[in-house]
Amino acid sequence: MTGTTVAQPAAPPAAGVRHPGALRAGRWLLDQSLNVFSGLVIVYLLAPIAVIIWFSFNDTHSRFNFVWQGFTLKHWKDPFGVPGLLDALKVSIEIAALSTVIATALGTMMALALVRYQFRARGATNFFIFLPLATPEIVLGASLLSLFLSLGVNTGFNTILIAHVMFNISFVVVTVRSRLIGFDRSLEEAAQDLGANSIQTFVRVTLPLIAPGVLAAALLAFALSIDDFVITNFNSGSTVTYPLFIWGAARVSIPPQVNIVATMMFVVTLIAAVLTVLQQLRAEKIASVRPEQEAV
Amino acid sequence: MERTLTASSDSRAAGGPLPSVRLVGVTKRFGDVVAVDHVSIDIARGEFFTLLGPSGCGKTTTLRLIAGFEEPTEGTILVDGVDMEGVPAFRRPPNTVFQSYALFPHLSVEENVAFGLRRKGVDKKEIARRVGEELELVGLAGERKRKPRQLSGGQQQRVALARALVNRPAVLLLDEPLGALDLKLRKNLQVELKRIQREVGITFVYVTHDQEEALTMSDRIAVMNRGVVEQCDTPEAVYDRPRTTFVAGFIGVSNLMPGVVVSANGGPARVRLDSGVEATAQADGLRSGERCWAVVRPEKLTLLSADEPAPPDRPSVRGLVESSLYLGTATQFVVRLPDGVTMTVLVPNVDEEARRRLPGAGDDVRLSWATQHMHVVREEGSRVGEGAATSGDGQRAQAPGDSAGPAEPALTEEGK
Ligand SMILES: Nc1ncnc2c1ncn2[C@@H]1O[C@H](COP(=O)(O)OP(=O)(O)OP(=O)(O)O)[C@@H](O)[C@H]1O
Numbered sequence: 275m276t277g278t279t280v281a282q283p284a285a286p287p288a289a290g291v292r293h294p295g296a297l298r299a300g301r302w303l304l305d306q307s308l309n310v311f312s313g314l315v316i317v318y319l320l321a322p323i324a325v326i327i328w329f330s331f332n333d334t335h336s337r338f339n340f341v342w343q344g345f346t347l348k349h350w351k352d353p354f355g356v357p358g359l360l361d362a363l364k365v366s367i368e369i370a371a372l373s374t375v376i377a378t379a380l381g382t383m384m385a386l387a388l389v390r391y392q393f394r395a396r397g398a399t400n401f402f403i404f405l406p407l408a409t410p411e412i413v414l415g416a417s418l419l420s421l422f423l424s425l426g427v428n429t430g431f432n433t434i435l436i437a438h439v440m441f442n443i444s445f446v447v448v449t450v451r452s453r454l455i456g457f458d459r460s461l462e463e464a465a466q467d468l469g470a471n472s473i474q475t476f477v478r479v480t481l482p483l484i485a486p487g488v489l490a491a492a493l494l495a496f497a498l499s500i501d502d503f504v505i506t507n508f509n510s511g512s513t514v515t516y517p518l519f520i521w522g523a524a525r526v527s528i529p530p531q532v533n534i535v536a537t538m539m540f541v542v543t544l545i546a547a548v549l550t551v552l553q554q555l556r557a558e559k560i561a562s563v564r565p566e567q568e569a570v
Numbered sequence: 571m572e573r574t575l576t577a578s579s580d581s582r583a584a585g586g587p588l589p590s591v592r593l594v595g596v597t598k599r600f601g602d603v604v605a606v607d608h609v610s611i612d613i614a615r616g617e618f619f620t621l622l623g624p625s626g627c628g629k630t631t632t633l634r635l636i637a638g639f640e641e642p643t644e645g646t647i648l649v650d651g652v653d654m655e656g657v658p659a660f661r662r663p664p665n666t667v668f669q670s671y672a673l674f675p676h677l678s679v680e681e682n683v684a685f686g687l688r689r690k691g692v693d694k695k696e697i698a699r700r701v702g703e704e705l706e707l708v709g710l711a712g713e714r715k716r717k718p719r720q721l722s723g724g725q726q727q728r729v730a731l732a733r734a735l736v737n738r739p740a741v742l743l744l745d746e747p748l749g750a751l752d753l754k755l756r757k758n759l760q761v762e763l764k765r766i767q768r769e770v771g772i773t774f775v776y777v778t779h780d781q782e783e784a785l786t787m788s789d790r791i792a793v794m795n796r797g798v799v800e801q802c803d804t805p806e807a808v809y810d811r812p813r814t815t816f817v818a819g820f821i822g823v824s825n826l827m828p829g830v831v832v833s834a835n836g837g838p839a840r841v842r843l844d845s846g847v848e849a850t851a852q853a854d855g856l857r858s859g860e861r862c863w864a865v866v867r868p869e870k871l872t873l874l875s876a877d878e879p880a881p882p883d884r885p886s887v888r889g890l891v892e893s894s895l896y897l898g899t900a901t902q903f904v905v906r907l908p909d910g911v912t913m914t915v916l917v918p919n920v921d922e923e924a925r926r927r928l929p930g931a932g933d934d935v936r937l938s939w940a941t942q943h944m945h946v947v948r949e950e951g952s953r954v955g956e957g958a959a960t961s962g963d964g965q966r967a968q969a970p971g972d973s974a975g976p977a978e979p980a981l982t983e984e985g986k
């Protein structure tokens with residue numbers, strides 16, 4: 275399809291001049307094909323989510339929620355009406371929030387250290403920070419479990435938290451570091467020059483400028499944590515997170531409430547994503563200071 | 571503002587001869603690179619002091635040492651008589667105007683300017699008043715709510731200036747603050763800066779590589795080369811009595827004639843130029859028999875026709891016109907002397923009639939000058955080749971980076 279449209283401008287220029295209509299038609303086709311293509315990708319990505327939302331309204335009578343049996347709002351009136359679901363969700367949110375805060379704070383400091391300072395362990399740290407990203411989750415989960423067992427630590431809430439902080443730190447460091455690499459150090463010197471000590475400089479200048487990166491890192495960490503199954507499953511002990519709950523429930527029954535909670539999470543994620551994009555756009559604008567620009 | 575003005579002039583009177591900034595044998599090494607090499611200067615209160623030199627000569631590093639962003643490898647820095655060793659940048663009195671402006675992109679113009687006062691804990695009303703006044707002074711009162719990215723280069727420049735000036739620092743360090751601006755804006759801001767400096771009575775340590783800017787604005791100039799201060803003097807002295815070939819070459823057009831000192835006894839020396847002419851000249855600390863360079867500025871040379879005798883009290887030398895160039899206010903000639911050295915001569919264009927009588931390319935001419943206009947500098951251990959004297963042309967004079975060329979070989983030798 276694109277082959278023919280691309281061939282069009284390659285024709286001798288005289289032909290192009292004589293048939294501007296053909297050229298325009300070719301361009302129109304190209305535009306349309308791109309639209310259709312991106313449309314298909316979006317459908318592909320969103321179809322499963324649409325099914326989840328759709329089936330949250332299913333008036334199912336079986337234990338499983340796989341066959342459409344009619345529309346109802348009754349499950350939405352009682353979204354947490356399945357024993358254990360709400361508790362599992364609470365645990366998940368708690369762990370996600372805690373691990374996000376801890377990993378973002380530690381990861382941001384690590385990124386600062388890695389970009390700013392020369393120290394002996396720098397090269398090694400720069401390399402090892404990638405390991406949790408590259409290692410298969412199942413390996414990480416299993417090895418963490420054997421570590422906890424050999425140390426005699428009881429698995430549960432705390433071990434899940436430790437595991438989540440561990441893999442989140444890597445993502446935070448990588449995200450924040452990319453933001454710091456282009457950072458203009460003379461801004462911090464300017465702050466010091468104007469009487470700001472190191473803490474004031476960090477709070478007033480450095481942090482606001484890297485905030486979009488830190489925020490993006492935090493959102494990523496939260497999303498990764500709330501959704502993690504494999505590593506959590508190894509280290510959870512008797513604690514049940516939301517993904518673990520669904521996994522357990524799926525063996526017996528899947529109530530539509532699962533779809534409802536999933537829908538809620540999707541909406542929250544969507545809002546967060548839109549906010550992040552807006553924030554990034556704003557930050558890019560701020561970053562594009564052009565001192566070379568001449569007077570009007 | 572008035573209050574601070576009187577206060578600072580009072581303290582100037584009371585402070586007496588205590589220098590505002592004093593560098594004693596300051597050296598800064600980065601690994602093998604010696605960025606600043608045993609620099610000792612005293613900068614007086616309220617002085618407009620300029621560091622001038624080619625790219626990489628250590629100007630920025632010197633400022634950063636004073637500001638406290640770097641610690642000297644050797645030597646001492648005193649600000650108002652206080653040793654700055656170990657004092658962090660945020661506790662040092664000088665404020666800096668950065669070469670890149672370094673405006674905080676997330677803060678408005680107003681907040682940028684207020685930053686320093688806020689850190690000092692000045693009360694809100696006072697801050698608002700002083701920020702307003704300062705923005706008025708730099709002509710940006712209308713832009714107070716904008717972000718730096720919404721300003722033009724010249725406006726950003728002025729915000730950077732206001733942000734430093736509003737603190738009324740005893741010392742202001744300025745790193746090529748007008749570097750990024752176009753010629754017209756630069757000229758305007760030069761005048762503006764000079765006025766502010768005089769009115770407020772702040773010590774300016776000003777970095778530039780533009781010799782014209784340095785000459786017009788400064789009370790004193792330190793000409794730097796490879797970390798070394800080659801000469802530290804008033805603009806007139808640096809221009810008329812350069813102490814080294816580097817200074818002669820960097821400031822203005824380098825008209826250098828090689829020669830040898832015939833006799834010297836403290837005052838004026840007798841010099842025999844390689845072109846065969848013997849002349850009396852101003853010379854500092856030269857000994858008989860020493861090789862030297864004689865400097866005469868292009869506008870101090872008079873152009874005569876070859877058969878016209880020079881007045882008896884003025885030395886003269888024959889030459890051949892290589893080129894002439896009409897520059898508007900003056901005509902510039904490049905004249906080759908018998909020993910192969912070329913000299914640049916500027917003849918002001920007074921009237922049409924006189925201009926028609928001027929020689930053209932290929933004509934034999936005679937150059938003459940007054941004894942007091944020739945200044946002799948030491949050769950610095952090497953022969954500066956052909957290139958030394960050929961750099962004379964109007965365009966080059968505008969671009970000091972270029973005219974730095976001639977003295978380079980001399981200094982390479984010195985470095986060994
Ligand atoms: N942080 C640093 N690490 C290593 N070398 C440095 C550092 N800062 C400066 N230098 C070196 O020191 C020398 C002087 O640099 P400096 O920035 O002071 O020059 P400058 O006179 O300001 O030049 P320009 O006119 O180009 O700004 C240069 O050779 C430079 O490469």
Ligand SMILES: [Mg+2]
Nearest residue numbers: 629630631669
């Ligand atoms: Mg510099």
